[in-house]
Ligand SMILES: Nc1nc2c(c(=O)[nH]1)N[C@H]1C(S)=C(S)[C@@H](COP(=O)(O)O)O[C@H]1N2
């Protein structure tokens with residue numbers, strides 16, 4: 247090793263280590279949502295419905311955000327990019343006493359419809375997103391709520407994972 251490079255290593259090794267660790271932390275952060283403290287929305291107006299044998303339930307932002315919130319920074323294939331915040335679908339479903347074995351049918355405002363079964367939910371964690379960069383998602387930016395799979399964001403981008411479950415503008419969830 248030349249004099250100069252060994253000098254650089256000697257002189258800056260802690261700095262180099264710190265930068266490498268930081269890059270690693272950022273990489274981890276990109277894959278795994280982190281808990282976030284937000285003042286939960288106070289908005290009680292319905293943003294979606296959950297339909298079970300017991301009837302049709304109108305769900306508000308306030309109700310969704312009463313569950314633990316998580317944030318993840320990513321680029322959504324429809325365009326939006328930034329810090330997406332929401333609750334785990336798992337938590338949301340159990341708060342509505344939805345059985346783990348249930349098959350869900352998601353219907354969006356554009357009438358897109360897709361089934362998500364228990365096997366799908368065992369294989370990956372779905373985040374029900376209510377905010378982008380802290381602001382409530384509106385219909386115009388693919389809200390009021392959207393479903394994402396944080397751990398598969400890069401695979402979706404690379405074309406190796408399916409994005410049919412990345413439902414934006416969710417209107418109704420049917421539990422069957
Ligand atoms: N609300 C809504 N979500 C949706 C869709 C849609 O049409 N509407 N299309 C789904 C499908 S089939 C895919 S492959 C991805 C990407 O859809 P796109 O290629 O039409 O953008 O989003 C999924 N989520």
Ligand SMILES: [Mo]
Pocket residue numbers: 410
């Ligand atoms: Mo698709």
